[in-house]
Amino acid sequence: MSEPHTHHVHDPSDPSDAPRRPVSMVDVARRAGVSQKTVSRVVNGEPHVREELRDRIHEAIRELGYRPNAAARSLVTRRTRRIGVVAFGAALYGPSSVIAAIESVARADGYALSILRTETLDRHEVQGAVDALLDQGVEGIVLSEPLYLGGAALQVPEDVAVLTIGSQGLSDREDELVVGADEFSAALLATGHLLALGHASVHHIAGPDAWVSSRLRRDGWRSALEGEGLEVPEVARGDWSPRSGFTAMQTLLREAAPTAVFVANDQMAIGAIAAIEQAGMRVPQDVSIVGFDDLDVAEYLSTPLTTMRQEFGVFARLGMARLIRTIDGTPPAEVRQLVPASLVTRATTGRPPHAP
Structure with missing residues (x-):
């Protein structure tokens, strides 16, 4: 022909x-x-x-x-050699890093990408984005950064491969591929690091409750405290931004007098450190801080940030390789793969004040 x-x-x-x-x-x-x-x-x-x-x-x-x-x-x-991506929170460091890695893999394997960004967390809007990509004839759907969608699973036809980049699937498909960081275990490790330094308790600044990652990090923190028989303090909450971390830390300093805080992302951790310093206190001499993500800037702060490093590029590439194999007719035996995060110890954590 x-x-x-x-x-x-x-x-x-x-x-x-x-x-x-x-x-x-x-x-x-x-x-x-x-x-x-x-x-x-x-x-x-x-x-x-x-x-x-x-x-x-x-x-x-x-x-x-x-x-x-x-x-x-x-x-x-x-x-069609086209893959559709539904992106949530794409302006944030984690989601934007994932999208960049997805684009790189797709281009190298000869696939075109169609990316739709949702403006809200509404389940109907997300399903509408999926449907719009299906109308373009995509062979696979990538759901980036899972959110809680009111308990209703997204509908994706059986002949279209689906991948969620995160720790929990979003579709109604039993064969949905799920690849992401093991955020629960990472939060256990971050909290355990602070407890091992001798802190009597660890407070937590969480992200928005609609995000799966926020809930998993909160649950890991809580599990670490309960595992040591400690009382679980009330959670302070932010929206992933430095400003919200600053405000949440001000509240903790006023109401709880913490010596150690696990913060759900680095941007909020940077805001939290600013609030501590503005209050005339020091990090880590008065308050120890652990963040999450390992932003590029984390190593170069005036007090380099101890944080949990997520390998965004690794799990995006792993997920895309599995998605493309599935599209080509050779799906992996295991549909779920979580990648460990690693603790990067820098200068924002230390023993509690007045420790022997």
Whole structure:
């Protein structure tokens, strides 16, 4: 089947080739000395073509500058090679890092991306974004940064692969791929680090309750305290921004006099440190702080931040590799994979004041 295209060359070896005539599969077949059908099978990625023929055809394609038309090829293969992404909170460090890694993997594997960003946490808006991507003929859906959607699962058809980048799936599919950080265990580790330094308790500044990651980090913190038989203090809450961390820390200093605080992300932790210093106190001599994410700036603060490092690029690449394998017909045996976060100990944690 001959395909339309946009690239034009003049092949001087063929006297019948008029200038600027589009290069076709016929030209490639003639140059490689094979049938047009064989060229079509190679171009469309079909198996069972001898390696020697495949190499010869690719060489002819390079020499002639042939470019298959993607739309025409999709009619033959019924493949769009397009993946849809629904992004929540894409301006934040974590989600934006995930999107960048997803784009890199998709481009390297020859997939185009359609990205839709939702403005609210409304389940109907998120489902509408999924439906709009399905209307574009995407072969896979990526849900970035899971939110609690009122207990209602998203609807994704069985013939479209689905991946959630996070710790918990969002769709109604049993074969939904879930790849993300083990945030519960990371929060256990962060809180345990502060308790091991001798702090009698650890307070917590949490993110918005609608975010799965916020709840998992809060639950890990609570579990660490309960595991040591300690009373669980009331949670202070922010919205991921430095300003909200500043305000939450002011409240804690006024009401609870904490010596150690686990903060659900680095941006709020930076705000919390500013509030401590504005109150005439020092980090970590008076209050120890652990953040979460390991922002680029965390290492270069005037007091470098102890934090939990998430490997955003790692789990985005792992997830995309699994999604593309599923699209290609070889899904992984395990649909869920959580990547450990690591504790990066810097200068914002120490023993409590007046410790022996």
